[in-house]
Amino acid sequence: xxxxxxxxxxxxxxxxxxxxxxxxxxxxxxxxxxxxxxxxxxxxxxxxxxxxxxxxxxxxxxxxxxxxxxxxxxxxxxxxxxxxxxxxxxxxxxxxxxxxxxxxxxxxxxxxxxxxxxxxxxxxxxxxxxxxxxxxxxxxxxxxxxxxxxxxxxxxxxxxxxxxxxxxxxxxxxxxxxxxxxxxxxxxxxxxxxxxxxxxxxxxxxxxxxxxxxxxxxxxxxxxxxxxxxxxxxxxxxxxxxxxxxxxxxxxxxxxxxxxxxxxxxxxxxxxxxxxxxxxxxxxxxxxxxxxxxxxxxxxxxxxxxxxxxxxxxxxxxxxxxxxxxxxxxxxxxxxxxxxxxxxxxxxxxxxxxxxxxxxxxxxxxxxxxxxxxxxxxxxxxxxxx
Amino acid sequence: xxxxxxxxxxxxxxxxxxxxxxxxxxxxxxxxxxxxxxxxxxxxxxxxxxxxxxxxxxxxxxxxxxxxxxxxxxxxxxxxxxxxxxxxxxxxxxxxxxxxxxxxxxxxxxxxxxxxxxxxxxxxxxxxxxxxxxxxxxxxxxxxxxxxxxxxxxxxxxxxxxxxxxxxxxxxxxxxxxxxxxxxxxxxxxxxxxxxxxxxxxxxxxxxxxxxxxxxxxxxxxxxxxxxxxxxxxxxxxxxxxxxxxxxxxxxxxxxxxxxxxxxxxxxxxxxxxxxxxxxxxxxxxxxxxxxxxxxxxxxxxxxxxxxxxxxxxxxxxxxxxxxxxxxxxxxxxxxxxxxxxxxxxxxxxxxxxxxxxxxxxxxxxxxxxxxxxxxxxxxxxxxxxxxxxxxxxxxxxxxxxxxxxxxxx
Numbered sequence: 001x002x003x004x005x006x007x008x009x010x011x012x013x014x015x016x017x018x019x020x021x022x023x024x025x026x027x028x029x030x031x032x033x034x035x036x037x038x039x040x041x042x043x044x045x046x047x048x049x050x051x052x053x054x055x056x057x058x059x060x061x062x063x064x065x066x067x068x069x070x071x072x073x074x075x076x077x078x079x080x081x082x083x084x085x086x087x088x089x090x091x092x093x094x095x096x097x098x099x100x101x102x103x104x105x106x107x108x109x110x111x112x113x114x115x116x117x118x119x120x121x122x123x124x125x126x127x128x129x130x131x132x133x134x135x136x137x138x139x140x141x142x143x144x145x146x147x148x149x150x151x152x153x154x155x156x157x158x159x160x161x162x163x164x165x166x167x168x169x170x171x172x173x174x175x176x177x178x179x180x181x182x183x184x185x186x187x188x189x190x191x192x193x194x195x196x197x198x199x200x201x202x203x204x205x206x207x208x209x210x211x212x213x214x215x216x217x218x219x220x221x222x223x224x225x226x227x228x229x230x231x232x233x234x235x236x237x238x239x240x241x242x243x244x245x246x247x248x249x250x251x252x253x254x255x256x257x258x259x260x261x262x263x264x265x266x267x268x269x270x271x272x273x274x275x276x277x278x279x280x281x282x283x284x285x286x287x288x289x290x291x292x293x294x295x296x297x298x299x300x301x302x303x304x305x306x307x308x309x310x311x312x313x314x315x316x317x318x319x320x321x322x323x324x325x326x327x328x329x330x331x332x333x334x335x336x337x338x339x340x341x342x343x344x345x346x347x348x349x350x351x352x353x354x355x356x357x358x359x360x361x362x363x364x365x366x367x368x369x370x371x372x373x374x375x376x377x378x379x380x381x382x383x384x385x386x
Numbered sequence: 387x388x389x390x391x392x393x394x395x396x397x398x399x400x401x402x403x404x405x406x407x408x409x410x411x412x413x414x415x416x417x418x419x420x421x422x423x424x425x426x427x428x429x430x431x432x433x434x435x436x437x438x439x440x441x442x443x444x445x446x447x448x449x450x451x452x453x454x455x456x457x458x459x460x461x462x463x464x465x466x467x468x469x470x471x472x473x474x475x476x477x478x479x480x481x482x483x484x485x486x487x488x489x490x491x492x493x494x495x496x497x498x499x500x501x502x503x504x505x506x507x508x509x510x511x512x513x514x515x516x517x518x519x520x521x522x523x524x525x526x527x528x529x530x531x532x533x534x535x536x537x538x539x540x541x542x543x544x545x546x547x548x549x550x551x552x553x554x555x556x557x558x559x560x561x562x563x564x565x566x567x568x569x570x571x572x573x574x575x576x577x578x579x580x581x582x583x584x585x586x587x588x589x590x591x592x593x594x595x596x597x598x599x600x601x602x603x604x605x606x607x608x609x610x611x612x613x614x615x616x617x618x619x620x621x622x623x624x625x626x627x628x629x630x631x632x633x634x635x636x637x638x639x640x641x642x643x644x645x646x647x648x649x650x651x652x653x654x655x656x657x658x659x660x661x662x663x664x665x666x667x668x669x670x671x672x673x674x675x676x677x678x679x680x681x682x683x684x685x686x687x688x689x690x691x692x693x694x695x696x697x698x699x700x701x702x703x704x705x706x707x708x709x710x711x712x713x714x715x716x717x718x719x720x721x722x723x724x725x726x727x728x729x730x731x732x733x734x735x736x737x738x739x740x741x742x743x744x745x746x747x748x749x750x751x752x753x754x755x756x757x758x759x760x761x762x763x764x765x766x767x768x769x770x771x772x773x774x775x776x777x778x779x780x781x782x783x784x785x786x787x788x789x790x791x792x793x794x795x796x
Contacts, residue, residue: 007428007461007472015467019567026566027595027631059565066628152472153439154432182440208621215479218440 005055006082006150014049016059021045026066033078034289035065038096052089054146056082061090064210077101077290080210082150084143084277084285098282098289102347111283111293114350117252117259123359126249130366131300132338135245136258136355138295139238139286141277142269147287148212148237153219156235160219163234166268167223174261176225178234181217197222199236212237212287229254230261238286238295240265251300251362255355283347293347298355300362301327305337306372307365312382316368319385320361321345341365357386424502425464434458437472439479446491447702448478451509465502469495469563474503477623490514490703493623495563497556497690497698511695511702515760518706525696525706528763531665531672537772539662543779544713545751548658549671549768551708552651552699554690555682560700561625561650569632572652579681580636580645587674589638591647594630610635612649625650625700642667643674651699651708664713664775668768696760706760711771714740717778718750719785728793729781733774734758754778 016024025044028036039062047058065078079097081087087094095107126134141147145159164178179188192198201216202208224231233241242265244258269275277285283293307313308324317324325340326332334340341362343354368378430437438457441449452475460471478491492510494500500507500520508520518525539547554560555575558568577591592601605611614629615621637644646654655678657671679689690698696706720726730737738753739745747753754775756767781791 005429007430007470016565016567019565023567023570024565026628063627067626152430152432152437154430154436157436158432209627213480214476214622215439 005051005053006146006152006155017049021048024048026062028066030069031065031078032070032072033065033068033076034097034100035062035078035093036070037100038093043092047090047092050089052083052085054083054085054150056086056089056146056150058090058093060150060211061086061093064206067209068205076206077288079289080149080212080287081147081285081289083146084141086147087282087285094289098292098347101290102293103345105348107281109348110280111347112350112353113278113283113294114352115259115262116352117256119352120252120255120355120359122363123252123255123355124250126251126300126359126362127366128248130303130369131249131362132303133245133247133301134249134251134254135243135300136251136254136296136298137241137243138258138262138297138351139284139291140240140242140262140265140295141285141287142239142274143277144274145239147239148235149210149287153215156215156219159239160221160234162269162272162274163232163240164221164223166265166272167232169268170225170261170264173227173257174225174230174264176223176230178221178223180219180221182220184221192222195224195228197224197228197231199233202237207237210287230257232265237288238291249300251298251355251359255298259351291346293345294349294351294354295346296351296354297342297346298358299340299342300358301338302341302362302366303336303338304341304365304369307369307378308334308337308339310368310372310378312378316365316382317341319383320364321357321386322361423466424498425466425468428462428464428470430462434461437461439475441479441482443482444478444491445483445485446478446481446489447510447513448475448491448506449483450513452506456505460503460505463502465496465498467496467498467559467563469499469559471503471506473563473624474499475506477619480622481618489619490701492702493562493625493700494560494698494702496559497554499560500695500698507702511705511760514703515706516758518761520694523761524693525760526763526766527691527696527707528765529672529675530765531669533765534665534668534768534772536776537663537665537668537768539664539713539715539772539775540779541662543717543782544662544715544775546658546660546714547662547664547667548656548713549664549667549709549711550654550656551671551675551710551764552654552697552704553675553678553708554652554698554700556688556690558652560652561648562623562700566628566631569628569648573632573634573647575682575685575687576645576647576653576678577634577636578685579678579687582681582684583638583674583677586640586670587638587643587677589636589643591634591636593634595633597634605635608637608641610637610641610644612646615650620650623700643670645678650701651704662713664711664768664772668711672764704759706758707762707764707767708759709764709767710755710759711768712738712753712755713771713775714751715754715775715778716749716751717782720778720782720791721747721750721752723781723785723791725791725793729778729791730754730774732793733777734770735774735778 021041025041051057060082061079070076099105145155202213220235229246231243244254246254266276284295286295321344322341323344326334327338327340343358368381371378434457438454464470475492483489512519555572558572615626633648642659644656657667659667697708699708734757735754736757739747740751740753756771784791
């Protein structure tokens with residue numbers, strides 16, 4: 001049946017079919033991103049007359065990758081989804097990108113979802129002298145709505161309304177409040193900034209070229225619980241970004257709250273006939289293909305001044321399936337030997353498995369740091385590839 | 387599914403025939419609004435009231451004129467190429483504006499936008515262009531530079547003279563909406579035509595994607611090179627997509643006639659030189675424009691123009707002549723006089739810093755140019771600048787001698 005289409009995006013899709021593939025194909029000669037690597041003229045020719053039911057086109061998918069050639073060292077994804085169906089309609093392009101980005105994940109592979117926090121072993125005893133804070137985040141998309149690159153104001157507002165209804169019905173440790181970006185008071189804004197909760201209008205061209213900042217700050221907001229340990233961003237880069245965090249090294253507790261909170265929220269959305277976008281091949285469906293699967297980044301801020309200058313630091317991280325960032329998040333530098341260490345994988349392993357890698361890996365690295373402090377060697381501790 | 391209107395436009399041969407018959411005027415007749423059919427209507431999921439933007443903190447022409455009723459009427463319409471109202475207004479929704487500076491807040495994605503979304507664009511045009519009503523008024527086009535008089539300024543005050551405008555190629559979508567193939571076609575059509583220029587207009591094209599480091603440095607030193615737009619007014623309208631594909635700069639060997647390809651408009655045409663000979667700058671401007679027009683018509687193309695809106699460009703503020711004629715002029719004493727702004731207002735002139743729009747004046751040197759674009763011809767507007775600048779220089783000379791000045795010419 002004919003569905004409504006979103007009125008923003010690369011319209012002209014039918015008009016441009018008057019031109020040949022060669023005339024429309026983007027110049028990717030200076031590009032270094034997953035999209036540029038995967039997009040051939042053949043694939044472009046095959047997919048360019050297709051649309052998802054909401055009217056999202058191939059040119060919409062790739063615009064951010066055309067506009068942002070990338071970096072010689074950092075390989076960005078270079079494409080986004082506009083709705084759940086994008087991953088189907090444009091699979092000839094997205095499957096190879098997903099495979100390249102997610103360690104060879106095949107189009108026939110199945111993704112395991114495990115949000116049972118009791119399956120996590122340990123995680124409550126990371127040394128707080130080294131592990132300053134612990135955090136787990138993921139994203140969720142609400143089934144039946146188009147995604148941030150594509151949705152109209154009406155759609156985005158409907159998402160906000162449903163999200164706020166669901167979140168404000170939570171109680172107990174999850175009782176909290178929603179702060180819409182466009183109507184928060186100065187005092188509320190100040191408080192959210194000092195809590196490090198407030199998110200800004202995206203400035204990164206990776207996001208703006210994909211249309212995710214349109215109509216800012218309409219229908220965007222932040223919800224958090226009274227104890228400030230569970231936080232949800234509404235309509236930033238995904239419908240929902242869900243964050244559980246606290247000071248210190250009790251990752252187990254952070255993960256428990258994460259799983260319980262997510263499941264409570266999901267129940268409420270299901271009652272409204274709008275569960276989360278999920279399928280057994282790609283797991284949770286999010287805007288950026290890099291966040292498919294669990295969409296989970298579980299990490300700590302940890303003091304590793306000696307280990308971080310060790311020659312084998314990068315190799316240790318790779319073998320542990322972990323990545324490092326500065327304490328400002330992605331694309332920042334570390335300050336005072338404190339690093340943000342988190343899981344590198346998203347798709348092909350479960351939430352429990354990924355958080356387990358963080359817990360075990362960080363524990364090992366703290367022990368290595370202690371050894372180095374005593375002037376001892378750590379070569380025997382270097383693990384095999386996980 | 388192309389409307390009959392698009393079919394006519396996409397057949398270049400037919401456009402060529404129309405040009406033989408009567409040039410822009412005949413084709414302009416074709417664009418009379420009753421004859422423009424819109425594209426397929428959008429199927430929308432939400433009613434207009436759920437989609438209407440929140441404009442309470444906004445101060446731009448679009449926000450002042452977009453009522454919920456107009457939004458409801460237009461929100462499911464598309465141009466034949468599929469451009470929508472939401473796309474046209476996106477830049478104004480994303481950029482609330484400034485309490486003191488009123489931006490336009492919307493763009494056109496194609497020529498038909500001005501017809502299909504007339505219910506919004508007409509009041510925006512009226513507000514921006516001092517009451518000009520496209521429904522009832524006609525815009526005069528006059529590129530006969532021989533009519534300009536007194537166009538030689540005192541070079542002790544005027545350091546440089548410049549006239550710029552824009553031109554759009556009929557049948558191809560504008561920068562907010564064009565596809566890569568359309569943009570490349572604009573480049574091809576324009577560069578092909580420019581290669582036919584001769585004499586003092588003969589020159590060369592520098593494509594942004596292919597210029598050498600040396601060429602780039604030279605263009606920077608000449609102050610010719612334009613950058614990828616960073617202003618959110620432009621980026622939110624989609625004008626920087628696919629940068630730098632199909633963008634470039636053409637200039638004549640003497641560096642007095644310059645054309646930007648596929649920046650904010652299909653073409654921006656600039657005539658300039660050091661000193662105060664505005665007459666010669668305007669002569670070259672008119673001659674160059676007419677030559678380029680002749681050359682594209684030979685190949686079956688023409689400029690977007692109609693008798694209600696004049697030359698059709700991306701931003702409604704540039705309709706009509708799209709012309710900004712200006713000088714860099716030293717007015718250090720007048721700059722300190724409290725009547726300066728009022729004098730400029732009376733003369734229908736505006737001041738900018740020497741870096742262009744949104745920059746500050748340095749050393750008492752101002753960029754002075756015409757305020758108006760639509761409703762008066764090119765000759766009239768350049769004459770306004772000539773008369774006005776001559777008056778300003780008069781004022782400066784009087785102030786130098788300690789004499790008093792009046793707020794406007796007698």
